[in-house]
Amino acid sequence: MIEAILRYEFLQNAFFSGLIIGIIAPLLGVFIVVRRLSLIADALSHVTLAGIAGSLYVSQNFAALALLNPIYLGIIASVSGSVLIERLRRLYKHYEELAIPIIMSGGIGLSAIFISLASGFNTDLMSYLFGSVSAVSRQDLWVVLAIAAVVVIFLLLFFKELFVLSFDEEYAKASGLPAKWIHLLFMIVVALVIAASMRIVGILLVSSLMTLPVAAAMRLAKGFKQAILYAIIFGELAVIMGLVSAFYLNLAPGGTIVVTSILILLFVIVSKKVTIRNKEAAL
Amino acid sequence: MTNPIIQLQNVSFQYDGTQALNNISFQVEQGDFLALLGPNGSGKSTLLKLILGLLKPASGEIELFGESIQSFKQREWIGYVSQKSNAFNSGFPATVAEVVKSGLTKKIGLFNHYPKDVDKRVIKALEAVGMENFATRNIGQLSGGQQQRVFIARALIAEPKLLILDEPTVGIDHENVQSFYDMLVKLNEERQITMILVTHDVDIVSEHISHVACLNKTIHFHGYKNDFDHISEQKLDAWYGHKVRKIH
Ligand SMILES: Nc1ncnc2c1ncn2[C@@H]1O[C@H](COP(=O)(O)OP(=O)(O)OP(=O)(O)O)[C@@H](O)[C@H]1O
Ligand SMILES: [Mg+2]
Numbered sequence: 001m002i003e004a005i006l007r008y009e010f011l012q013n014a015f016f017s018g019l020i021i022g023i024i025a026p027l028l029g030v031f032i033v034v035r036r037l038s039l040i041a042d043a044l045s046h047v048t049l050a051g052i053a054g055s056l057y058v059s060q061n062f063a064a065l066a067l068l069n070p071i072y073l074g075i076i077a078s079v080s081g082s083v084l085i086e087r088l089r090r091l092y093k094h095y096e097e098l099a100i101p102i103i104m105s106g107g108i109g110l111s112a113i114f115i116s117l118a119s120g121f122n123t124d125l126m127s128y129l130f131g132s133v134s135a136v137s138r139q140d141l142w143v144v145l146a147i148a149a150v151v152v153i154f155l156l157l158f159f160k161e162l163f164v165l166s167f168d169e170e171y172a173k174a175s176g177l178p179a180k181w182i183h184l185l186f187m188i189v190v191a192l193v194i195a196a197s198m199r200i201v202g203i204l205l206v207s208s209l210m211t212l213p214v215a216a217a218m219r220l221a222k223g224f225k226q227a228i229l230y231a232i233i234f235g236e237l238a239v240i241m242g243l244v245s246a247f248y249l250n251l252a253p254g255g256t257i258v259v260t261s262i263l264i265l266l267f268v269i270v271s272k273k274v275t276i277r278n279k280e281a282a283l
Numbered sequence: 284m285t286n287p288i289i290q291l292q293n294v295s296f297q298y299d300g301t302q303a304l305n306n307i308s309f310q311v312e313q314g315d316f317l318a319l320l321g322p323n324g325s326g327k328s329t330l331l332k333l334i335l336g337l338l339k340p341a342s343g344e345i346e347l348f349g350e351s352i353q354s355f356k357q358r359e360w361i362g363y364v365s366q367k368s369n370a371f372n373s374g375f376p377a378t379v380a381e382v383v384k385s386g387l388t389k390k391i392g393l394f395n396h397y398p399k400d401v402d403k404r405v406i407k408a409l410e411a412v413g414m415e416n417f418a419t420r421n422i423g424q425l426s427g428g429q430q431q432r433v434f435i436a437r438a439l440i441a442e443p444k445l446l447i448l449d450e451p452t453v454g455i456d457h458e459n460v461q462s463f464y465d466m467l468v469k470l471n472e473e474r475q476i477t478m479i480l481v482t483h484d485v486d487i488v489s490e491h492i493s494h495v496a497c498l499n500k501t502i503h504f505h506g507y508k509n510d511f512d513h514i515s516e517q518k519l520d521a522w523y524g525h526k527v528r529k530i531h
Contacts, residue, residue: 175389176358223378
């Protein structure tokens with residue numbers, strides 16, 4: 001495998017992108033999960049799909065744009081989706097979760113239109129839906145790297161504010177923190193990470209890489225930093241094992257990564273139950 | 284000389300048409316220990332939220348530390364423990380130390396990192412509320428009263444000049460309520476922290492406080508605690524529209 005990675009550029013692209021995503025997706029995922037925003041990640045990934053499908057359609061029909069990388073329109077769609085969701089959440093103050101089905105169905109509806117305009121599914125689109133080991137280009141890798149840099153800078157600047165906002169929103173506002181702006185920035189960064197992750201795990205499974213490692217980490221962690229550390233370890237494990245098995249078994253990496261995450265989660269849940277039972281038995 | 288820390292002038296507020304507060308005027312001075320009394324729905328929490336800037340008054344003026352609330356920037360001078368502070372997601376992965384540390388966020392300011400001595404400050408704040416042995420525990424696994432103490436430590440770590448507590452003893456058992464108030468009195472006396480306390484424990488708190496305000500949409504009484512003790516129970520009944528028992 002290592003030999004193959006050294007030899008083939010496409011494998012390098014896929015693996016390095018995967019390693020980076022395995023860090024940034026669970027890292028932001030911790031904030032998403034504790035703030036109960038998991039479904040928003042799902043909604044945004046479907047909006048991203050609309051951008052991708054739109055881009056594929058445009059490339060098919062306008063020769064000048066034939067080489068346009070769909071990731072860019074995907075990013076634009078995802079970020080606009082995140083801003084729209086915030087608008088809607090403010091409009092329906094008492095039914096904030098209404099924003100999710102509205103944006104999600106909007107995303108799927110647009111995707112369906114673009115897909116049928118582009119005369120149906122093709123392998124390209126399949127690779128965006130479920131991820132791909134072979135389709136990641138050098139350009140995609142650079143985009144992933146740039147987005148990772150944005151995530152790191154954002155967290156270096158706002159980590160303590162994000163923690164307060166996640167733990168106790170009213171307290172954050174009462175302390176005079178610019179809660180609204182930090183939240184909006186956060187949603188935009190989440191949208192960027194979703195767009196970055198889709199190349200490897202695929203649109204339909206992006207949100208699982210943000211939530212499953214966190215779900216496992218929360219079973220074990222007492223503190224916040226600890227939860228982040230565990231989530232990243234589980235995320236990386238899932239990505240590495242998922243990519244290797246996808247490569248050898250010729251499967252879509254989105255599927256293998258998510259199934260690995262679920263296995264890790266099950267393992268953590270069961271082993272925690274067992275240790276608790278042993279402790280009780282020892283008493 | 285007196286320094287008003289809070290000054291309200293003819294403040295009114297309504298939620299979507301329902302009047303919650305009507306023409307409130309009063310002031311709180313440096314070192315006061317004010318108990319805010321009133322039945323459920325009388326607007327106590329609303330009044331605190333106006334002072335904290337979480338809500339904007341429909342009319343009237345609010346001044347904090349001699350400055351109009353719109354231009355007041357030193358929010359870190361005000362510590363706040365809300366009525367719903369126990370309502371956080373109890374599965375939240377945070378240690379007690381992490382929660383207390385987060386009380387410094389505003390004081391340190393955007394883009395800055397925690398100072399080197401932050402862990403010492405966390406322990407000091409926890410010591411003030413008698414929770415120093417719980418620093419590494421998960422916040423969700425503490426009892427309601429212990430959590431309440433942690434939230435007070437979170438407010439104390441920024442060394443506030445004013446502490447606003449909205450029914451902090453809900454969920455604390457009777458024995459511990461007494462020691463809880465002793466702790467507040469100590470903070471008030473030793474550190475000169477001005478206190479505003481919403482409570483229904485009139486009997487327990489009355490020996491410690493300096494001022495009382497009775498609220499029911501409007502302020503019915505505001506003054507020294509000694510004067511409050513002389514108010515007849517009939518008057519209180521009239522303000523609150525039901526029987527009130529005063530315990531000495
Ligand atoms: N978010 C809100 N929207 C609409 N009305 C509200 C809201 N919050 C409070 N109210 C109303 O405003 C009035 C005052 O409420 P407030 O919470 O200030 O009372 P309180 O004195 O703190 O009561 P309690 O002792 O129960 O805490 C009540 O009639 C309440 O129904
Ligand atoms: Mg209240």
